[in-house]
Amino acid sequence: MLEKVKDWSDEFYESFKPIAMGFVNEAEKCLQCGKCTGQCPAAAVTPSYNPRKIIRDLVFGNVKRVLSSVELWQCFFCSGCYSVCPMDINFPFFVFMFRLAAMNEGYGWEDVKQLEGYAEKSYLKDGITVSTFERNPYVLDTVGDIGKIRAEAGLPPERKVSARGVAEINMISDLSGMTAFMKQIGGVELLDCKSCTDEQAKRCKRKPMPSKVGKVKTHYRFYNYGEPGGKKHAQAG
């Protein structure tokens, strides 16, 4: 689609660099050589994800396009782009920072909402992000009780973080604003999957996105870096 260069914010990158705590730098050195995309696992399986284009838009200040894009949320965080980059650009950090910025603009909350449980229910409660809980029935049948296996391996049946440790990370969370941040994410009202009927589940497939998360209006995301293609997306449209 036709873009007006005058709408781009050409000072954006320069002013962003100093306040990004060193997480975003060296992008101005990008040669646009495409080595990153060549080895990218996400680019190999998605139709339009392309780290090179995102870096280009960042440097040129086409922020709107980056923030509203679906592609921003398709990164695998594998750091392969950083490892091959001839100019040492640490692109995964860019994605990390831009996802935050996108959430500030109201994009991508439905993704993060799914992950919020890990922080709230596991990390802050037990001090461990991944719990012993297993929801795959096949795995449950095969493995059985993980506590028993742990005991056989000579470990305590459950790994416990001391109460003091949990209290400390809770304070870090409170003091650094993480708890407040999570409350904001938690604001998305989703159907309660435990109690929903089949009828509701069917509706859920076509359920529109919540219009607000906390104080931020949520937006749709777009395929901004190319046509998605394929049958699946044609139906979605």
Add this chain to the structure above:
Amino acid sequence: MRLKIDEDGIRTMVEQSIGKSLTSCLQCSKCGGGCVHSEEFDLTPRQVVESLLDCQDGKVLDSRMIWLCGRSCSACQAVCPVGLPLNEIMAVLREEAGRRGIEPKYEKPSMIYYKFEHCAKHQEEGEASESSTGRETQPA
């Protein structure tokens, strides 16, 4: 999507019908810059040529570009510095697409992304593992 570069595609056929080699394309982007359809592009004319050279037949024939272009307009052709008959190329591609039974794509696509995976009931039995806590959902 990672593409595999092939050798024998419709490139030869296109080159024969226009009587010119596609390799002369400079990839200068002059064609796409002035096109009236730039709002609705998936591929620009330049990318069509590049894809043809890479023999990505499926990608070209499935694109909307070949259907949008060539309607009594030859802006791209007029500015092309090496004089590639882009209109003719698109016409040849449309013909080929018709021959292969690919439906014309004139309608505008929606580029909005939908996503509804938050309900455990949609996940079939035996596939919800991902080393996750997933406490908000119960085991099926």
Add this chain to the structure above:
Amino acid sequence: MAKKTLIIGGGIAGITAAQKIAQNGGTALLIEKEGHLGGNFAKLTYTFPVLADAKGIVTREIKTAEELAGIEILPRTTLESCRGEAGNFTVELGTPSGRRTEQVAAIVVAAGFHYMEPTAYTEYAYGRSAKVVTSLEFEKMAAEGRLPQGPARVVFVHCVGSRDKAKGYRYCSKICCSYSAKHAIMLKQANPEAKAYVFYIDIRALGKGYEEFIREAMEKYNVRYIRGRVAKVIESGDKLLVRAEDSLIGNPVEVEADLVVLASAMEPPQGSRALAGILGIATDEYGFFREAEANVRPCHSSKEGIFLAGSCTQPMEIAAAVAMGGLAASEALILSR
């Protein structure tokens, strides 16, 4: 009797400088650390942009130099020390038959360049797979007639070591674009059935006839140019998988190849910093000799009486090296009269 001029390096720039000095009534002392003259030029099969017989040209030039009365050629000789000032240097040479001291009026440094060994580029499988070669090795293969036969696919990779802050040098090696096109044409001429793919970032064909040369490779010889730096080369059975992005369509692509040719960067000559130390001249951050003034005095080093010629100052093509050799010779002649 005019005073002598010492010329360090017997590549094409050094040979030209020696010829010009001798032809204009001077005396030149040409030292070369290898056993034979010709330098990197002698390793080539063809020149570009005109595909001329490189070996023939070098042999002709060496013969001319050897026949001229005013040139003394000392192979397997290195410079040991250097004292004095412009017009009156005392140099000590290490020859196979022992040390030798000479009085010279001027010194021309034509130490040439070195092809980088891309061992740091493990992603390109160089050194691991016999099917990944550098351009220099490709030249050798071409000269010995070992180019792949039948419908083979050959991938040429630009900018290996050049334009790379992380593992190589930040400068552009200037000639890789042209010589890769030359190699692709050589391949196509030797084996029209073969397919050639060239992965480039920018095509830098700055010179008379270079752009036409590369377009000819694309249009006449049907060499496929793909814009994108190769990300990795994977060994898969007896084939190689080359992964890169075609950044003109924005998709990652994969090519199955039988041979991968890496256009490795032009490095400063080995030991250039030591040589600069002996001579007392300055080098730049990479180890190339620094010129006094880049634009109008390109062949003056930072020390008076010592002149630079050829690719020991910056990556350059043959024509420029020859021109610079002539310029250095004329500057040296001024001092030796």
Add this chain to the structure above:
Amino acid sequence: MPRLDKVAQIPKPEQIFFFKSCVASNKYPGIEACGTESLRLLGVEPVESEEQTCCGGFVTFANVAAPTASMPAVARNLSLAEEKNLDTCVVCNGCWTFLNEFGHFMNHNEEVKASVNMMLNMMGRSYEGSGQVFHIAELFYRLKDDIAKKVKRPLAGVRAATHYGCHYLGGGKYSAIDDAQMPSYMEELIELMGGTVVPYTANRECCGTGFTQIINGKDLSLEHTQRKLDSVREADPDLLIVQCPYCHSQLDRVQQQLNFRQGTDYQTPVLHIAQLVGMALGVPEGKLAFAAHISGRKRLEEVWDRVGR
């Protein structure tokens, strides 16, 4: 080739702070048990702490936590090792990158370090940045001579393929002990213990977890893992050796999911390098906790028969 100068810099420790990983503890306890046990057998005493929590990498890079929360969390975990004056040993690539990168970042940014320390002071801790973080595979490579001497169950006839994991090699471009593109230390270790290394095409490919993609973009994730598994199956190794519990979980569990979804038959047992070393060093069977593994159990039994229980 491993960068031997870097390996030489790793001290041979008497004691080391053993940093437990969430996935390793709660999904594959064998990794944790074998890690401590084999370190002990090699003469290194692992020191654990009850107060050590998750490294915080997951919640940070899943964008659930504000990044300001992750620096103090990293500093707190590192300060636990500093209190004991020890270096840290991790079993997970994610922990390794996260602790290393953010620790490095704090060490080079005095202002941030001061503000982090202020928060730590409130709970009676402080962070100096004196300790180093090593991956357990690095330590094994450092102690490879000891391993060679102490092998009890030689892995003769065991064909193993390797998977390094992106967060060690990609994220640790300058700090990993091996080349980011073509590492070989794990192969060396396997051969040292008597096994055979099976090369396969997708060796350096990502496992496909894609950090959060396995939850958010499952299709992408499974598609990528399938490519990897296809390549592994072509080479048909007895074991697939990984060095990251998260890759371990993905490669192990997705095999079953793909078999369920598409009727394929992927059955390659996946083992963590700590488990493999533990196996070779003669750690008792229960401690290896193979009961927690899902794919390729039959094949694993065959391997057991070959090396002897």
Add this chain to the structure above:
Amino acid sequence: MAENFMEEYGQETSREAAERTLSYFRELFSLEMPLGRMMKMMPGMVKFAMHGKDTRVDLLKFVPQMMPMMKAAVSGKREG
């Protein structure tokens, strides 16, 4: 596609989004300790102190270090 896009965006440009983003990050990564931010931290500290005896002891040890910061924050606000 373009229409879809405009419908959602309106006439908003990248410049405006960039300004919002920059101010968001400025606030997020600010290392300063104004009074407002300090007050926000109070509930967390209280919660920590309520946890047990040892936490209270540790937190009390920190008080002397905190007082000058509090003073600076309060006076800074008055000056501003």
